[in-house]
Amino acid sequence: MRSPLSTLTLLRPRTEREALAAMTASEAPRPIAGGTDLYVAMHAGISHGAEYLDLSRIKPWQRIEHDARGVTLGATATFLRIQADAAVRRRLPALAAAAAEVGAWPIQARATIGGNIANASPAGDSLPVLLAYDAVVHLRSARGMREVPFTELLTGYRTLAMERDELIAAVRIPYPARGVTTFFRKVGTRRAQSISKVAFCAAFGFDAKGRTSHVRLAYGSMAATTRRAVHAEAVFLGQKPAAALEAAIAALAQDLTPIDDVRSDAAYRIDIAARLLEQCVRVVTGRR
Ligand SMILES: Cc1cc2nc3c(=O)[nH]c(=O)nc-3n(C[C@H](O)[C@H](O)[C@H](O)COP(=O)(O)OP(=O)(O)OC[C@H]3O[C@@H](n4cnc5c(N)ncnc54)[C@H](O)[C@@H]3O)c2cc1C
Numbered sequence: 001m002r003s004p005l006s007t008l009t010l011l012r013p014r015t016e017r018e019a020l021a022a023m024t025a026s027e028a029p030r031p032i033a034g035g036t037d038l039y040v041a042m043h044a045g046i047s048h049g050a051e052y053l054d055l056s057r058i059k060p061w062q063r064i065e066h067d068a069r070g071v072t073l074g075a076t077a078t079f080l081r082i083q084a085d086a087a088v089r090r091r092l093p094a095l096a097a098a099a100a101e102v103g104a105w106p107i108q109a110r111a112t113i114g115g116n117i118a119n120a121s122p123a124g125d126s127l128p129v130l131l132a133y134d135a136v137v138h139l140r141s142a143r144g145m146r147e148v149p150f151t152e153l154l155t156g157y158r159t160l161a162m163e164r165d166e167l168i169a170a171v172r173i174p175y176p177a178r179g180v181t182t183f184f185r186k187v188g189t190r191r192a193q194s195i196s197k198v199a200f201c202a203a204f205g206f207d208a209k210g211r212t213s214h215v216r217l218a219y220g221s222m223a224a225t226t227r228r229a230v231h232a233e234a235v236f237l238g239q240k241p242a243a244a245l246e247a248a249i250a251a252l253a254q255d256l257t258p259i260d261d262v263r264s265d266a267a268y269r270i271d272i273a274a275r276l277l278e279q280c281v282r283v284v285t286g287r288r
Helices: 016-022 038-043 079-084 086-091 093-099 105-110 113-119 126-132 230-236 241-255 266-286
Strands: 009-011 030-032 051-054 064-066 070-074 136-141 144-149 154-156 167-174 181-187 198-206 212-220
Touching (some): 016 167, 070 086, 079 086, 079 093, 079 113, 093 126, 093 181, 093 198, 113 167, 126 181, 126 212, 181 266, 198 266, 230 241, 241 266
Parallel strands (some): 009 051
Antiparallel strands (some): 070 167, 136 144, 181 198, 198 212
């Protein structure tokens, strides 16, 4: 049954301090940012909270701030603003590409990076990108702040290493080192508004002889959580990517455990994951 909106309470803090204080209640309110996941859940009657905490008026959480080393995205920065940001497009092109693939324009105008992370769907489009760029999530509570590497945040299917009184305040993404090149591609049933069958983001760096010195391979919709293909990464390290490709594709079987569902079957997903890796190697070696 749909959640009847008239029975719900909406708290509308203007400051981080007010928001964090609200989260100390014994029944903490449910945070709401763009509402693009939450309204769907409420409509379906599967969001059972009676009290909601609107994060959209906390100004510092909307920011996109660059410095010499990277960008800090406030939790309520929308994907439309992220993809339009000139420095994001230049320095973090895979993030701009993923932001442009979240639903279609009306969704991108509301959907936030913090909501995408907190929703923790294995199909969340920003998540492989955050893994590939070694992002760090800034969590805040009335007790203080902690920084959690994105690799440690995803603990299982739709579960995060967050305490019940914590909110995502921001995500920090360091600019990749000079010479590191990235690749992002989402495969879905159509160009827009499709949830991914497979999403993939990679980062490669090379030594003077063209051997892989840095590699991140991150897949979405290929396991219970978005995850790095660490066995395949290990195959590439110290090798020329094209020479290691076949062995890396074989190693993906150790990293990925896709399921059959309405969007795709596991065998198709594994094949696509391999084809994306092949395409990525072609693209990143072609750029050198
Ligand atoms: C038509 C449609 C198409 C979509 N297509 C895509 C797609 O292609 N790719 C994709 O990745 N997603 C897609 N989504 C899902 C959704 O748009 C994204 O996950 C979005 O980023 C969620 O952000 P939001 O701000 O709307 O989150 P909300 O709906 O406001 O919140 C989502 C969850 O996060 C929690 N939350 C939000 N902000 C915080 C915070 N700062 N701290 C702690 N918890 C928080 C909420 O309590 C809730 O549990 C689609 C949704 C719709 C309706």
